[in-house]
Amino acid sequence: MVSDFLNEQGFRVTKEADGQAAIDKIGRETFDAVVLDIGLPGADGFEVCRTVRPKFSGPIIVLTARGEEIDEVIALEVGADDFMAKPVRPRALLARLKVHLRRGDTAISEMVSDAVVVGDLRIDEKSRSVLAAGRNVELTTAEFDLLLYLAKRAGKVVERKSVYVDLLELPYDGLDRSIDLRVSRLRRKLGDDPTQPTRIKSVRGVGYLMAKPS
Amino acid sequence: MVSDFLNEQGFRVTKEADGQAAIDKIGRETFDAVVLDIGLPGADGFEVCRTVRPKFSGPIIVLTARGEEIDEVIALEVGADDFMAKPVRPRALLARLKVHLRRGDTAISEMVSDAVVVGDLRIDEKSRSVLAAGRNVELTTAEFDLLLYLAKRAGKVVERKSVYVDLLELPYDGLDRSIDLRVSRLRRKLGDDPTQPTRIKSVRGVGYLMAKPS
DNA sequence: TCGAGCGGACACAGATTGGTTACAATCAAG
DNA sequence: CTTGATTGTAACCAATCTGTGTCCGCTCGA
Numbered sequence: 190m191v192s193d194f195l196n197e198q199g200f201r202v203t204k205e206a207d208g209q210a211a212i213d214k215i216g217r218e219t220f221d222a223v224v225l226d227i228g229l230p231g232a233d234g235f236e237v238c239r240t241v242r243p244k245f246s247g248p249i250i251v252l253t254a255r256g257e258e259i260d261e262v263i264a265l266e267v268g269a270d271d272f273m274a275k276p277v278r279p280r281a282l283l284a285r286l287k288v289h290l291r292r293g294d295t296a297i298s299e300m301v302s303d304a305v306v307v308g309d310l311r312i313d314e315k316s317r318s319v320l321a322a323g324r325n326v327e328l329t330t331a332e333f334d335l336l337l338y339l340a341k342r343a344g345k346v347v348e349r350k351s352v353y354v355d356l357l358e359l360p361y362d363g364l365d366r367s368i369d370l371r372v373s374r375l376r377r378k379l380g381d382d383p384t385q386p387t388r389i390k391s392v393r394g395v396g397y398l399m400a401k402p403s
Numbered sequence: 404m405v406s407d408f409l410n411e412q413g414f415r416v417t418k419e420a421d422g423q424a425a426i427d428k429i430g431r432e433t434f435d436a437v438v439l440d441i442g443l444p445g446a447d448g449f450e451v452c453r454t455v456r457p458k459f460s461g462p463i464i465v466l467t468a469r470g471e472e473i474d475e476v477i478a479l480e481v482g483a484d485d486f487m488a489k490p491v492r493p494r495a496l497l498a499r500l501k502v503h504l505r506r507g508d509t510a511i512s513e514m515v516s517d518a519v520v521v522g523d524l525r526i527d528e529k530s531r532s533v534l535a536a537g538r539n540v541e542l543t544t545a546e547f548d549l550l551l552y553l554a555k556r557a558g559k560v561v562e563r564k565s566v567y568v569d570l571l572e573l574p575y576d577g578l579d580r581s582i583d584l585r586v587s588r589l590r591r592k593l594g595d596d597p598t599q600p601t602r603i604k605s606v607r608g609v610g611y612l613m614a615k616p617s
Numbered sequence: 618t619c620g621a622g623c624g625g626a627c628a629c630a631g632a633t634t635g636g637t638t639a640c641a642a643t644c645a646a647g
Numbered sequence: 648c649t650t651g652a653t654t655g656t657a658a659c660c661a662a663t664c665t666g667t668g669t670c671c672g673c674t675c676g677a
Contacts, residue, residue: 219568262498274488284476315559316615317606329664330608366624367666373625374665383625384673391624393674543653580635581655587636588654597636598662607634607663 191224194279195286208237215241222286223249225269227260235267242268248289252277307343308402310379310388312336321379328378331356335371336379339389344401346392372397405438408493409500422451429455436500437463439483441474449481456482462503466491521557522616524593524602526550535593542592545570549585550593553603558615560606586611 192202203220205211215223223245227234234251242249251272253260264272271285305312311320317333319326328336334356339347350361352368372389375381381388390398406416417434419425429437437459441448448465456463465486467474478486485499518527525534531547533540542550548570553561564575566582586603589595595602604612 219574259494261495265498265502280473281475284479288479316612317560317609330606331665365666366626366668369624370626370666376625393623545654579655580657583635584637584655590636605635 211237212240222247226252238269239267305340307340312340332375339399343399346398347396349396405491425451426454436461440466452483453481519554521554526554546589553613557613560612561610563610
C-alpha cells in the first residue's frame, strides 16, 4: 500500500520483501531514500539499517510496530534518520520523506563521523582534507585513502595484505612494494621520520600500525 | 507529565499553558528546543510555530492529536522540525529531541533564506541568479544546476557519479565527460583558474569539491 | 659476525584522469 | 520552421599519480 501510494506521488519505488535481499539491492543500485519495516524476514529492519548505513548516504525511515518505544530508540541508534509507528499513514510518511530529502540531512554524518582524529591528526572524510598539528597537508587520493584506512584502525596492527586487498581491491600476490611506497610517501608528507616513526610504525613481517595516543 | 519526564532526564524545562505566552517567552528567553502542543488556547501550535520560527533557530517538535495527518503536514509547512502523535511516549520524545539537538538541524535555514551563500558567491535559487563578488554572472541552466548542487554541498567532496545521477537523472555509465565539461565552463564563467581553482576544486579519482571559506 | 629477508626509497614509465576543443544533436525562441 | 544558444559526445592533450623494478640499509637469527 505504501509503495503504491508513493508511486502515485511520483516516486520510483522498489519493494523488497526480504531483509537480505534489500541489503543486496541497496548495495547494487542507487536510491534516494530507504523505508524499512522492522518486522522483515531474513534480516530484520535493524539489521538492514546497521549494514546499509555506512554505504547508503540518504535518509532511512524505519516503520516500527505500534507504540514500541524501544524499537524507536534502537532505530535511531543503528543510524536511522527517522521512524514512524505503524499503521503507516501515507500522507504523513510522504511529508517526512519530503522533509528529509529536501533537507538532505541524514544520520550518516554522525555515524560515520566525517572527521577521524588521531592525536594531532585530523582527517575529514567529507572534504578529504587532513590537518597535521593544525597544519594543512595536501595528499593524493591513494595517500588519503591509506591514511584514512590506517587512522580508522589506529592502535591496531593492520596486515600489509589487508591494506592491499581493501585499498587496491585486488587479490594479493605477495610480492608487492606499492603499499610500502604509499606509506613512504605518506610519512614524508606527514613529516614522520621513517627510522623513528611517530605516527605510522612498521611492524616487521606483518604490516603497519598507526600509533594511537594513549 | 512530559515536562516532568524531561526534567528527570536532566533537561531544564519551562512550561507554558497559553500559546501567546509561549511566543512571548521564547522571544524573551533562550531555549535549546521547543515542544509544542497543537491544541493550545490563545494561539494554537501552528500559530506559535509560524511566529516563532523566524526568531528561534533550534528544533521545534510539534505534538499532534492522534492520527491527524493533516496536522502533521501543516506542522512541517509552518517550519516545525518534527512532529509526534499524541499520546506522547516520553522515551520516544526524548530520543527525537536528542537527535535534533545533536544534529543541530533545523528547518530555519530553508524557511528564512532561499539564497545559498558560499564565500563571495551568492546563488539565488528562486530567481536563478548568481552573484560572484557582487558581480552578476550569467549562467545557463545546466551550469546553474551544477553550481547550486555543489554549493549546497560546499565543503564536501561530491562524487562525480552522484552529480551525474542527481543532475542528469540517468544511471551512470562510468565513462562520461559531461560533468567535467560543465565544471569547465562553470569555472570559466566564475573566473576560476582550473589549474589553481579557488572555488571548485577537483579531487582526482573522486569528484569535485566546492571550497567553503573556513 | 654473517647472511638472509624485509622494509625504505629513488627513478622511471605506463596508466589514469581531468581539462579542453571541435562538432553534432538538441532545444528554445521567434 | 528557422536560427541561435545550449549541451553532450568524441577526441586529444597534458598533468599527475602510482606501481614496478631496483638497490640499499637495517634487523634478526644462527
